[in-house]
Amino acid sequence: MTTKLMGQGVQRVEDQRFLRGLGRYVDDVAVEQQVLHAAVLRSPHAHARILDIDVADVLDVEGVHAVYTYDDLTGPMAEPLPLLIPHPALTHGRTQYALAKDEVNYVGEAIAFVVAEDRYVAEDAVARIRVDYEFLPPVVGIAAARAAERLVHDDVPGNVGARLEQEVGDAKAAIARAPHTLSLDLTVERSACMPMEGRGTVARWDPDLHRLQVWTSTQSSTGVRAAVAVKMGLGLGQVDVVTPDVGGGFGVKINHPWPEELLVPMAARALGRTVKFTEDRREHFISSAHERGQVHHIEVGFDDDGRLLGLDVEFWHDHGAFTPYGLIVPIITSTQLLGPYKPQNYRVVFESLYTNTVMVTPYRGAGRPQGCYAMERTMDAIAAYLGKDRTEVRAVNFIQPDEFPYDQGLIFQDGRELEYDSGDYPASLEKIKALVGWDEFPAFQAEMAAQGRRVGIGLACYVEGTGVGPYEGAHVHIETSGKVKVATGLTTQGQGHATVFAQLVADELGCPFEDVEVVTGDTRRMPYAVGTFASRAAVMSGSAIHLAAKRAKEKVLKIAAEALEADEKDLQIVDGVVSVKGSPGTSIDLGTVSVLSNPLRYAFDEASKAATQFSVGDPGKPPVPEDEEPGLEGKDFYSPERATFASGMHAVIVETDPDTAEITILKYAVVHDCGKLINPMIVEGQIHGGVAQGVGGALYERMAYDESGQLLNASFMDFLMPYVTEVPDGIDVDHLETASPLNPLGIKGAGEAGVIPSAAVFAAAIEDAEGIPITAMPISPSELFTLRQEHSS
Amino acid sequence: MSEELHDVRLTVNGASHEIRVPARRLLSDALRHDLRLTGTHVGCEHGVCGACTVLVDGEPMRACLMFAVSAVDHEITTVEGLTHADGSLSPVQQAFAECHGLQCGFCTPGFLTTITAGLRDNPQPTHEEARDMIAGNLCRCTGYQNIVKAVERAAELGSEARTSTTGGAS
Amino acid sequence: MKPAPFDYRRPGSIAEAVQILAGEPNAKVLAGGQSLVPLLSMRLAAPAMLVDINAIPGLDAIEVEDGGVRIGALARHAAVLASPDVRRVQPLVPMALAHVAHATIRNRGTTVGSLIHADAAAEMPVVLSLLGGSVDVDGPSGRRTIPASELYVGPLESSLHHDEIAVSAFFPALAPGAGVAFQELARRHGDYALVGAAALVEGESVEVGYLSVSDVPTVVDLSGVDDADLGEAALAQLEPADDIHATAAYRAQLVRVLTGKVVRSAREWADQHAEGAR
């Protein structure tokens, strides 16, 4: 038997092209042709009425082909962009127009769209557009939004887009009865995904076929396709969306359609030319989504052991100027906040608020980092109050392994019950304590203190609902060459799907791994799909691919059994050859089975001769049996009842400099349970990347808006993404593999986990080192210094 | 007001190319759009991320901070030029594959060029030197852990290759 | 982020360059481009013409002269950093250069360009100021020497006339028995510093130059100040400001911390080198 590839650190097949510089990212599409390039005039003001737009000067610029403003949009294009995820609580949802109509609501909002010979000329033209504005007072930050002295949208009272409350039990009463109570106020600032590649779209209209071809750097090609078709008044069948190689997403490319994803196709059709838009870095800062900005107030009641009796959380979510992605982020915070714990009585209420800033859509972790931070800081506060070890307080609150499935009694982001499928939190805790050296730390801390050095340790636990529905599908096609072509509709932005999915197919079909080729995010190959977000790809498409491969295998066995005159049950497939167990001579390879699966009238090569009607099948039966289709294919969909819940714990040891307040990471440890691992090398890579992003989010990155709504740090010079020098030198990772009962492979998602506990774990460690409450993240040395001063005075 | 164009001869990966471009054409754009060598990526266009790093006379430089017109007297090497003539991967490329040093691959060309020059100058870096070698390049996906491993692995592969060739000769 | 159009000249001599500059009041010199090109791409600067000096022969020289080392306008940071002559004659230069950006930027950026760019957050202007160096410039009326004390007139503003080209910078040698040190704190490794300090101690004389604490590179004479009071004495002459990365109070704290440290390590340097080398 060939060894199973599931669970092996198989090297990635996609690397071969990336390493040679032969990846094909969106800005690489159509470089061989003379394409037109677009640039966008973006609002320089956070809040203003547009009185007039004068494009007269632009048309003189040599090389300019077109300029569009709102007035040039017609039909559905002139309507607001879709509100992708409506929710009954989102009573005042607002979305922007593809090009601003009458008013701008954030610095960066698209106002005009220029198409020219190249991007240089397009930018020259943009610089010549004159806009008259009437300034309106901007609303920046959660405090200003709540104060509501000014409104972002005139018709949204109090700047409140939504208010949502959920409750299990009676939290207020439980807290009132509790022997001990505490309250905490915790804030997290805005940050952003910041993939190394920005957004981009290329479109070409084929006048012969009446079809639109779109390439876009997206996390949901089917979503873009549907949106483009509707907005352009085309049938879905007239629009193909292909996702090229994507240079990172982390959430920002799940929102769609971005204005340019509509404007590029519109211009391509109007001009009869291929049109390309490639977002630059400054644009990415001011026009692509941000996340994380939230303020939380927590009331908690607990007993002498630190057991939660009641938890009451109120928080305010800054969703920016528009709400295209609905309430996903705050709903996730409000539900996933509970982590591995049983709060007994829990009430959570949030307000989702408008501000004159870039809109908010999920960023890796999607509200979980904030929820984890709120819950874990509460655990730390309880431990400090009771003088107990922080791990002990956590342990008494854990859901126990024998309590699964565990229903938290809330409604999750997918509209389904928040019911955890499996997990083993006590085991994880033991592992993380061992990995970071929790029990030895106090001695180390004392030893360091004796040398005048300050060190602190932090720990944080999380549970992550992964693999949310509605579904994903897969198509597996065994070609007559024996090669296996696999398509699934969700997209890839670095997760190595072409590798992990091929591992699953090779395992199920018994074919060589090298013979499997996986395509993702191409609506021509798999038109039914949702997208890559919420750590769902491996669970959803992985399961669908597994099921589709199973179907293909069933067909292989049926045809092979007939050809080999054997019983299906006696067949095995090894290395792409079907043989009768025990008599290896009686065999047929997958390619030949494929030939046989498709009875032909015409031969076109040697192999196909064997499949012509005079050489194949029983003349007494129809060439294609009833209930069968020609071709060796399998197609299936996976649509789970609910999400599967991965979990994990991080711990960090930091040192803070007594003089400069610099924060140095001495050790970072991760215990991670995402069920069965398909490819541990890739999962570890995801964790490393998440941790680095988490370090950025906790210690370096923030969106620095001034009160007029200008983003002061819209460059890599001032938005401080970590280099290697800022991330821990070595991340200790240990795995638990608690299988999910919900899917055939027992897997759970892994993509986001690395970033979830970072704000919590760093705040805890710094607090431990400093003895000062850390309640606002991220934290810089300058801020730590300020805290020290406030605390000492 | 049509813009003056310059005839520029660029030597890239050993081949000479003539292009006609305005003076403001960034080298990164000239490589990508005029020469269609799209392996060089553009992540920021202000010199910070390093995705556009190419070798200019063997030294890593930001292609987004040079104009094509200023590159005339130089030999440029891009990621496409790192692969061996027979199509096999160079030690640095090979090490990235072995160590899972890339995810989305967007930052990768800049790391590969930088490390190629770094290991030429310092074939046996210490762990600290390996980290320092990549300290000017941003990656948003990998958390750098495996890139550092790849530098160390590439050094190993490089020294294996050297011993096997010198071993053969002597 | 693409530059606005500009005319481009690539003179083969300084004289030609000066002549071109004289004919176009809105021209800018292009050296390494590591500061200028980002400004052009962000369209924060849009000169009518760039005069690319990279083809002028001989400008990349690094030469030891009487009393110091002269660094040509096209000597890249990397070459200066690697030069044994520079290290021997004035070790403060490589000490500071190691903190300038990343190696890749140093491969192209020039030390003289950095001096002329006159960023108060940059390392080399402070070093030149502290050492009392100078810059030689060529213009329509010939060559002149601008002492560092007259070079920096405001934020990102040097006293070069628009039609002048800096041809070299002169960094005075370290006197026997003297010591130097450089220290800075940046958010990320390779970033412009939140605060940086360069120290020169020579017998009783103690001088410290600071970056990122005022609009221009600032040198403070701390001779005769008690070691314990160095930071406060320096602060009395500095006015750190707030920005998005640090408050003024935090910068002041860094001045306190770095001043003592940098002076101490300059003294240590002097002690170590007093015995061995000389």
Ligand SMILES: Cc1cc2nc3c(=O)[nH]c(=O)nc-3n(C[C@H](O)[C@H](O)[C@H](O)COP(=O)(O)OP(=O)(O)OC[C@H]3O[C@@H](n4cnc5c(N)ncnc54)[C@H](O)[C@@H]3O)c2cc1C
């Ligand atoms: C990512 C990044 C990080 C950086 N970090 C730092 C840092 O930490 N510290 C630091 O000091 N610098 C830093 N820099 C800037 C770098 O050091 C530049 O190389 C330097 O500031 C300017 O040198 P240049 O040769 O590149 O000059 P250019 O960019 O070519 O020119 C800069 C300015 O000086 C003028 N100029 C240049 N040379 C002459 C001359 N000979 N005569 C007349 N005028 C001239 C130009 O007209 C222009 O106005 C960084 C740059 C980048 C891209």
Ligand code: FES
């Ligand atoms: S694109 Fe050149 S450094 Fe980022």
Ligand code: FES
């Ligand atoms: S691999 Fe995606 S940015 Fe580095």
